[in-house]
Amino acid sequence: MLLRTHTGNDFALYKKSTITRRIDRRIAYHQFTDYAQYANYIKDNPEETGNLFNELLIGVTKFFRDAAAFESLKHILKELLKHKKADEPFRVWVAGCSTGEEAYSVAVLLVEAVNELKQKIGPKIQVYATDLDAEALNTHV
Structure with missing residues (x-):
């Protein structure tokens, strides 16, 4: 909900495993021990919402990829x-x-x-x- 409010983009239909993996990366980056700590941090630090948003954008591309x-x-x-x-x-x-x-x-x-x-x-x-x-x-x- 924080992402949707901050960015206007809804990630509800993203694969849960992708979202979890990306959030876990942000948690590890900040050296938090659980989701609650990260949730509190993201509420108090709006710029982290943007960082998480960018983490969720998967830039996989190449010419004639498939x-x-x-x-x-x-x-x-x-x-x-x-x-x-x-x-x-x-x-x-x-x-x-x-x-x-x-x-x-x-x-x-x-x-x-x-x-x-x-x-x-x-x-x-x-x-x-x-x-x-x-x-x-x-x-x-």
């Missing part, structure tokens, strides 16, 4: 692009993109798919990339 998934996505994108008119925008949203490698990977797939379709004029492609971690989004890859 090759099979990206290959499958390429076929789907190509099929969708076939039915787009040249004056229609084709928008893709990459959520949880961390520093953007997945978003760039999707953009590459889109360009390849358009080239393979050999249309005179392809649709206007727009890729939107978002992440909760503002620092990750400011990273230039």
